[in-house]
Every structure is written in structure tokens, then in C-alpha cells.
Amino acid sequence: MQLSKHSFDTRGLMDSLPLNRILQFADLDGDERQRLSQLAGPRVKMAAKQVIREQGDPVEGVFLLRSGWVSAFVDLPDGTRQLVRVHLPSDVLGAPSLALHVAAESLVATTDIVVATLSFDAMGEIFRSMPRVAASLFLCANQERVILMDRLTSIGRTSSAQRLAAFLLHIHERLVAINPRQSALFEMPLTQKHLGEAIGLTTIHVNRTFRKFLDAGMVVRKGRAIELCNLPALRQLAVAPERNWRSDPGWFYNRI
Amino acid sequence: MQLSKHSFDTRGLMDSLPLNRILQFADLDGDERQRLSQLAGPRVKMAAKQVIREQGDPVEGVFLLRSGWVSAFVDLPDGTRQLVRVHLPSDVLGAPSLALHVAAESLVATTDIVVATLSFDAMGEIFRSMPRVAASLFLCANQERVILMDRLTSIGRTSSAQRLAAFLLHIHERLVAINPRQSALFEMPLTQKHLGEAIGLTTIHVNRTFRKFLDAGMVVRKGRAIELCNLPALRQLAVAPERNWRSDPGWFYNRI
């Protein structure tokens, strides 16, 4: 990992990780959370646009995003790239590449971020002695698959306006999952170039499509933030099926 | 699951499952394989076009594909659908929906198939007492994420010919992974409609694109089979990055 000059280590019990994402399917007990936090490496600050790990780099573990946004790209030889995932705080980064020797995706800080590392040894420890945490990671990976499947469907089967609406709604829903009091107004650090790379359109066409949303009053821009003013209309436009993630603790963990 | 009238139960030690996919990252010992086979439910035969589990159906576990091809679709309200995954023998089916109450994808038999079930209880047992098998499932899930990311990149950033080439090559590579002696000639049970649903094109455009491959001699059709006659040309056309899956047993399992 490229270390920022501002990087520093504050590992310790008081320095608990944001585990919202891993804990979403069921509560882990205090001991499990504490051990998980202890397994994480030092937290590292990085500036926006810094590269956490580039496609082709050797895989030495995964990362836990403590704060900020990270974009995962698949780079193509011609210089274009596909934004395959926008990561928000508490996300596990880079796990897909665990199946590979070298990273399949480039992880790029979209905002200033703080990340911690989870080494192979830490992963091994989790699977060896923390089966409920292992199951949580497994479920998160499968949740990511559903999200990728929905993105694939959006890009493969729907128009530019539908794609953009679905993507903006998806980001909003994820922010709500992190903070239930999140309103429809949120900071949007992704540029229109990012949006195009995410939904399979050119920057120019994203601009035209986004402009239609603005003109229609469905979205309003306020500085670097946007407000989704007409969620029902956006939802109707974006035909994406609703996904209700499991949150009933007993369903799976009781069996472990 | 919809039971075929031909379904029958042959669970038993002699009835070992095809575990190529789960074993790909590392060898499990005989005891682990045996217990895994015992955990699986009865094997069930189903005819082509039968639905294993439909989008919206309650999730009660996952499936192990013993033989045949299965397609996973995300269905849209307007009747169109995205083919998000082609499953081959030894694949785990339906795992993405573990994170949900109801299935995110429809699993449809593309050929006549034989599947076995893996219940929640079986999954719990795996995570509780077979950590190396759990890790294998986790790695498979992450491998699937890479594959989905590559499909997303293909659809989002490349032309119709590039998409079709990448998809045909992907199928071929997976067949080779199952059978290293697999030649470039293989049965293709997917219709052009399937292909279009997989790579985000209309059937008609798939036909035109495929025809160009035929006219160029890159692909030859032999009955229900096709032969990829010019793999280098197809690979150059499909800009998809090559993914070399880990197969060094020690890297992760030694830590468990």
C-alpha cells in the first residue's frame, strides 16, 4: 500500500473499527468484535485520488475502509476502465482478488480516506477460530454478488436514464444503510466521468442525462452535494428490483 | 425446489459429489470431502428449461450442480431478463441470495441437469466445524465476484463483437477448467437469445455479430456444438484481462 506521509498507527482496543457492514446480517458479541479489531493492521490515511492497490499488484490481503469513499476499477488496455464498485465506510475492499495472485481491480480513493489492512494471517485466524465472523464475510461477499448482478442487469438491459437513476438510488440506499437518518441530500464526490465509467456511458452522455434529471426537478445540485428530490419518480424510472437484505440474527448464526 | 418425476435419492458415501469447483483453490482431505458429500441433500434430476428456484422464491439454501448447465437470470418487470451467470457442473448455485429472504435470481436448467441441495443447516455445519471448506466457499464467492466484474466491464465498455468474443472465450475457459483435455469444440446449449441476454444485446444483433464470426472463420458451427477456430484472434478481439486463479494450496489453508 502506498503510505501517505500523514499515515500513523493507532491500533488498539479503544480504536474500534467501523464494522457496520460486517455486522449487518447479525450481531457479533463483544469478544468477536474486539478480536476482529485487533486483527486489523494499522489505520492509514490517504488523500483523494491515491491508489490503494492497483490492478496487477500482488495480493497480500484485504482492506477495511474506515472513512471516505473508494472506487474499484477494472482497467482495460486502451486506458478506459469500468467502475465496478463504489465502497463506503465499513466496506471490505479488495476481497474479490483473494482468489488471484495479482489484483483484479484497482482500488482508488475517491475522497480522503482512512483504511486498515486485514492480512492473510488475519483472515486465516478468522476462519480458524471465529466461524461467525467468517460467515459474516461470506455473506458480505454474496451480498456483493447480488449488487454486481443488479449492476450488470442495469447496464445490460436498461437505457441511460434508467441506469443513472438506478445508480444514484443505489448510492443513496447504501448511505441510508450506514446512517438511517440520512436524508435525500448527500455529498457526491463522484464526477460525471466516474458516473459514466460506472454505468457504461460516455461522460458527455452522462451529462445530458443528468441534465434532464435536473431540468425535470428530480435531482437538485447544491455545491458538491446532490439531492434526490423525487425518489418515487426515480425508483419508477430505475426498474431495479428491491433487495431486502436479511437482518434476522438467528437464521444462520444460530446454526454455527 | 420443483421435483422432477424422475427425481430419486442416492445419497451415500459412494455417491461422491463433483467438487472440482470447491476444490480448485486447494485440496481438501478425504474426510472433509466425505463429510461435504454427506451434508448434501438428495440429488435431483431436472429437464432442460425447468426452474430450480425462481426470483422471489424463499431462500432455503444453495444447490450443488452435479451435471448439466444452469443459467441464472435477473428478471425485470417488463419481462426482459439479464443472464448474470452460466453455471457448469460442480458449481455452487444460488449462493448470492443467501444474503436475502427471497431469491435475487432465477435458476433455470439450460440442459438436463442433476442438482443436490445444501441446506442452511449444512452451511452452518460447514462454518462451525469445517473451516477449510468454509474458506473454499468464501474464495469461490470472491472468484464469482471477479467474474461478474469482468462481465460488467465487458458489457459496460466494449462493442458487441468484443462482448460476444469475451463471452464465448469465458465459457470455453471454464470448460477447460473442468476438463483440461477439453478442445475448442464444445456443445453450446445456449441459444442466441441466451447470448443476447448475457452480453446485453438483442437476439438479432447477436445473430449478426455471430454471423460475422462464422464468415470470418473464427467460429464454426457443427450441429449443436461450436468450435472456436481462432482462439488468438478471439482473445485479441475480446480485451478482457486474463485471470490466473490461485491454485497453490498452502497460501491460505495453511493458516487455517
Next chain:
DNA sequence: CGCTGTGTTGACAGGTCTCAATATAAGTGG
């Protein structure tokens, strides 16, 4: 034998991309 699913082809419409240019905002160094 008709039926249904699949493959094939042409003409045309439409959505998205490309190219070019400009405006606006953000970042940087003096």
C-alpha cells in the same frame, strides 16, 4: 402434420458515441 422455438435477413429508427469547442470550477504556485 402443424406447431413452437430458433435462426436469419432487410429496412429503418433511435440511442449513444465521437469530435470539437467553450464555460465553469478547482487546484497550485507565486
Next chain:
DNA sequence: CCACTTATATTGAGACCTGTCAACACAGCG
């Protein structure tokens, strides 16, 4: 704080790729 540079956003015109509509051939199958 300003001048400069860079990144991002915006707009128009035209080309190209892909989709739509319509029609027909062909095969498998009951």
C-alpha cells in the same frame, strides 16, 4: 490574493452502432 493551470461540466452537429419492426426459413417435437 491573484494568475495560471488543470479538471470538470456543458453544448452542438454529425456519424455510427445497436434496436425495432417485419418477414421468412428451418428444425425439433408433439
